[in-house]
Structure formats: structure tokens, C-alpha cells
Amino acid sequence: MGIMNLFGLLKKKAENEEITCKKCERTAKRSEFYKTDMVCPDCGTYLRMGAKERISLVVDEGEFTEHFSDLKSENILGFPEYDDKLEKSKKASGLEEGVVCGVGKIGGNDCAIFVMDSNFMMGSMGSVVGEKITRLFELATEEGLPVVGFTTSGGARMQEGIISLMQMA
Ligand SMILES: [Zn+2]
Structure with a gap:
């Protein structure tokens, strides 16, 4: 599908x-x-709008290919209750992570797109969110595409401590 x-x-x-x-x-x-x-x-x-809703409203119909969806967050610091929160967020948002990245068309124009989702741990940025956005920019640079991003993030994900703060760079 x-x-x-x-x-x-x-x-x-x-x-x-x-x-x-x-x-x-x-x-x-x-x-x-x-x-x-x-x-x-x-x-x-x-x-409030989820990432998938936003993509279906903004991106031309049938013109979106998701990338980097295989990257998944782990509880690298052994932070209490982080595993439970990840599972709950997956159910609430229907996503594997707080950002969806891909390539598609908006108004007929090719672009790289990332959409964060506030239903997934307030759209917070852990190591995987940072990595996915970085990879999207690298792909866009290689292919000469503009990047369109929707940031609906509550900030760095505290459950990943310094690891999430390092994503800022
Ligand atoms: Zn109203």
C-alpha cells in the first residue's frame, strides 16, 4: 500500500x-x-493537525514518498518511562517518530518535505528526529531540491538529555 x-x-x-x-x-x-x-x-x-493530515492537505495528491522511516528511537540513557511514552506516542499519532520526512510535489513543484507531529511527545526532537531532518537536507542538497518544513515542536526531548541537545548543531 x-x-x-x-x-x-x-x-x-x-x-x-x-x-x-x-x-x-x-x-x-x-x-x-x-x-x-x-x-x-x-x-x-x-x-491541531497531525503530520499525515498536513501532508495530505498540502502535498499534491499521490505525490509523496516517505524517506528514512526505518530509523527508530531507543531509550539510550535508560530514562525512566521513556519506552512507555514512545509506545503511547506511536499509538496516538500513528507514526513511528515525531517527524515524517520525504520527497514530493507542492503545487507541481518538486521539494523535500519534513513535517513534525505534536501528537508524538509534543513533536520533541530526539536523536532520530535530528538525524532524519539532517538526512533530508543532505538528500535535498544532492538533488538540488528546496526543503519545506513544518515545525510543530515543543523543543529538545528531555528523555535523551545531551544527545537531543547535540541535534541542534
Ligand atoms: Zn473557533
């Missing part, structure tokens, strides 16, 4: 879910909010 088909299925599944605007409390199905790209039509508040 191609990744866009997978996103299509996920989108369909979530379409009927009711969500509420945190500011004005307008409640409607997700599919209603898709019509205004997840901006509340009543008060203009931006609603």
Missing part, C-alpha cells in the same frame, strides 16, 4: 470524528474543518 493511500484511509477514518475549537467551542466533524484547512471558520483559531 502506497503512503498516500495509507494517508487517505487514515483521513477517512478520522473524518467523522467530532472535534471542538478550544477558543470558541464550535464543534463539528473533522471533515467540516478540512474545508477551511483546519482553521476554525468562526474565530480563526488554528486547530
Whole structure:
């Protein structure tokens, strides 16, 4: 199954879910909010969007190939409860990590794309998130592509301590 088909299925599944605007409390199905790209039509508040939703709304249909999805976080420091948090985040976001990287087209233009997901440990940056974004920039440099990135990150991932801070460089 191609990744866009997978996103299509996920989108369909979530379409009927009711969500509420945190500011004005307008409640409607997700599919209603898709019509205004997840901006509340009543008060203009931006609603939380997952990485896959964002890709399916922004990237041309059928034009996204994910890269580096084989990289997975490990509890390298033996940080208490990190393994549990990783598992919960995977379930909540439907992702293996806090960022999705790939190559695709936006408005017919080829580009490298990374999209963070705040449903995955607040989109925090551990060693794998840093590595995936670095590899994407290396690929984009080799292929002469612009990089379009959506950063929805809460910062460095404290469960990886200094390792996550080193990703900043
Ligand atoms: Zn609202």
C-alpha cells in the first residue's frame, strides 16, 4: 500500500470524528474543518493537525514518498518511562517518530518535505528526529531540491538529555 493511500484511509477514518475549537467551542466533524484547512471558520483559531493530515492537505495528491522511516528511537540513557511514552506516542499519532520526512510535489513543484507531529511527545526532537531532518537536507542538497518544513515542536526531548541537545548543531 502506497503512503498516500495509507494517508487517505487514515483521513477517512478520522473524518467523522467530532472535534471542538478550544477558543470558541464550535464543534463539528473533522471533515467540516478540512474545508477551511483546519482553521476554525468562526474565530480563526488554528486547530491541531497531525503530520499525515498536513501532508495530505498540502502535498499534491499521490505525490509523496516517505524517506528514512526505518530509523527508530531507543531509550539510550535508560530514562525512566521513556519506552512507555514512545509506545503511547506511536499509538496516538500513528507514526513511528515525531517527524515524517520525504520527497514530493507542492503545487507541481518538486521539494523535500519534513513535517513534525505534536501528537508524538509534543513533536520533541530526539536523536532520530535530528538525524532524519539532517538526512533530508543532505538528500535535498544532492538533488538540488528546496526543503519545506513544518515545525510543530515543543523543543529538545528531555528523555535523551545531551544527545537531543547535540541535534541542534
Ligand atoms: Zn473557533
